[in-house]
Amino acid sequence: MISFFKDNQSSYTVRFESKVEEVHSLFSGKYLETFFLPGVGDQTMLYVGLGDKAPNVITIKELIAKAVKVLKEKNIYEFQLDLFPFIRALGNRAVGIAVEGIYLGDYETPFYGKKERIELKVNLIGIGLLQSEKVREELSKGITLGESIVWARDMVNMPGNKLRPMDFARDIMNKMEDTAVECEVVVYSQLCAMGMRGITSIGCSSDNPPCFMILRYLAAPDKSEITGLVGKGVTCDTGGYCLKAADSMMGIKGDMAGGAAVAGAIYALAKNKVKTNVIGFIPMCENRISSGSLVPGDVITSYSGRTIEICNTDAEGRLILADAVSYAVQRENVTRVLDVATLTGAVVNMFGFSTAGAISDNNDFYHDFEQAFEISGERYYRLPIYEEQERMIESKIADIKNMGESHCGTITAGLFIKAFAEERPWIHLDIAGTAWVDKPVFEYQSKGATGAGVTTLYYLAQP
Numbered sequence: 001m002i003s004f005f006k007d008n009q010s011s012y013t014v015r016f017e018s019k020v021e022e023v024h025s026l027f028s029g030k031y032l033e034t035f036f037l038p039g040v041g042d043q044t045m046l047y048v049g050l051g052d053k054a055p056n057v058i059t060i061k062e063l064i065a066k067a068v069k070v071l072k073e074k075n076i077y078e079f080q081l082d083l084f085p086f087i088r089a090l091g092n093r094a095v096g097i098a099v100e101g102i103y104l105g106d107y108e109t110p111f112y113g114k115k116e117r118i119e120l121k122v123n124l125i126g127i128g129l130l131q132s133e134k135v136r137e138e139l140s141k142g143i144t145l146g147e148s149i150v151w152a153r154d155m156v157n158m159p160g161n162k163l164r165p166m167d168f169a170r171d172i173m174n175k176m177e178d179t180a181v182e183c184e185v186v187v188y189s190q191l192c193a194m195g196m197r198g199i200t201s202i203g204c205s206s207d208n209p210p211c212f213m214i215l216r217y218l219a220a221p222d223k224s225e226i227t228g229l230v231g232k233g234v235t236c237d238t239g240g241y242c243l244k245a246a247d248s249m250m251g252i253k254g255d256m257a258g259g260a261a262v263a264g265a266i267y268a269l270a271k272n273k274v275k276t277n278v279i280g281f282i283p284m285c286e287n288r289i290s291s292g293s294l295v296p297g298d299v300i301t302s303y304s305g306r307t308i309e310i311c312n313t314d315a316e317g318r319l320i321l322a323d324a325v326s327y328a329v330q331r332e333n334v335t336r337v338l339d340v341a342t343l344t345g346a347v348v349n350m351f352g353f354s355t356a357g358a359i360s361d362n363n364d365f366y367h368d369f370e371q372a373f374e375i376s377g378e379r380y381y382r383l384p385i386y387e388e389q390e391r392m393i394e395s396k397i398a399d400i401k402n403m404g405e406s407h408c409g410t411i412t413a414g415l416f417i418k419a420f421a422e423e424r425p426w427i428h429l430d431i432a433g434t435a436w437v438d439k440p441v442f443e444y445q446s447k448g449a450t451g452a453g454v455t456t457l458y459y460l461a462q463p
């Protein structure tokens with residue numbers, strides 16, 4: 001819990017400084033360096049170094065998160081933050097970014113035992129130059145985004161045995177209760193009747209049944225554009241019969257981070273009453289071993305009618321996404337579609353944990369996306385797609401196969417999904433590296449789930 005108070009002064013003030021000779025020789029102002037200095041009366045200052053960096057969406061969030069962490073280490077839960085240097089550089093926007101930074105800095109990986117959480121009380125100062133209406137707007141936007149990222153992180157961090165596919169759907173449904181989002185959960189028997197074999201042939205590998213969640217947020221009825229956001233919701237990915245090695249099993253509970261990103265972004269849009277049309281699609285399932293599980297060599301018929309040769313049961317994400325993307329374009333008439341998934345280990349080898357892979361067949365749509373991640377501060381890098389890579393997923397016995405060759409793994413995974421987007425403007429995001437960090441890359445992250453994708457999808461869906 002975080003509350004923002006005004007007027008009453010706390011004895012702790014955080015200031016962000018680039019050069020500090022006049023303050024103290026023990027503090028050089030190096031980026032993220034911190035220094036406590038007693039002031040007059042009962043006042044204590046915490047200086048945080050900005051170094052020679054310019055304030056931007058990444059540095060502001062890092063600096064604020066650092067301040068929050070250092071204060072909490074000293075059991076200080078009530079303080080004021082001087083946002084003046086950030087506001088001078090970025091204007092109103094800095095308030096929203098700072099608030100997001102407070103939420104992320106305060107975030108603690110859930111502990112399944114007894115542990116008390118103390119409420120933070122934060123007073124934002126140095127914002128006097130701004131009109132108060134705009135500040136209030138930015139404040140509430142920052143709060144909503146902060147809450148949405150924290151919620152997405154919590155879902156992704158949740159142990160697989162505490163978040164089965166149906167629990168995941170219920171959690172989202174409860175969260176959306178007081179919003180304008182209409183939730184539908186297509187259950188296992190319905191999926192079977194509809195012929196969604198991409199989802200059911202993975203989902204039937206477990207006694208915890210699969211489901212398919214649809215989140216409709218249609219707040220711009222005068223507009224015909226609808227953005228479809230499709231997120232992978234594998235709550236537990238053992239690999240199936242192509243079983244993962246023991247040392248790559250940690251983190252398999254995080255294979256629903258794409259779904260969490262979609263839910264988080266739609267929640268934030270609805271909470272902020274953004275006038276836009278978005279529909280979320282989250283196929284949810286486990287990938288385990290049972291007598292009904294797929295094995296390599298099997299062939300299934302997807303919802304689209306296209307047949308798929310199974311070459312590797314650990315390439316399950318693209319199968320469930322294929323059905324969800326088909327459903328989005330055929331049944332809900334989305335005018336453009338984006339899918340987001342922890343899809344390949346190859347993207348982690350390529351870009352590590354700070355940058356996600358992106359693929360698109362439409363430059364206009366991708367341009368909008370670039371603008372969105374410029375604002376959010378997340379990193380994406382666009383990969384090329386060519387015919388020779390498309391040929392890698394041609395099958396001799398079915399319309400397509402679920403694995404390519406030993407190279408281009410991220411691209412062929414994306415191209416597999418493209419085959420189901422029916423030429424609709426399409427973007428694919430592979431967040432396998434960025435959704436989960438064992439060692440945080442940025443100061444505003446903590447070990448485990450990062451909430452990757454929430455803010456970028458939120459900005460992409462702006463009217």
Ligand code: BES
Pocket residue numbers: 237255312314315316317342343344345346348402403404409432433
């Ligand atoms: N969920 C994994 C991808 C993954 C790997 C996510 C590492 C997070 C960290 C996905 O289902 C998978 O196993 N992909 C396979 C595909 C391959 C068999 C074609 C992979 O990347 O190894």
Ligand code: ZN
Pocket residue numbers: 237239287313314315316317
């Ligand atoms: Zn897998």
Ligand code: ZN
Pocket residue numbers: 234237255314316317342343
């Ligand atoms: Zn997976």
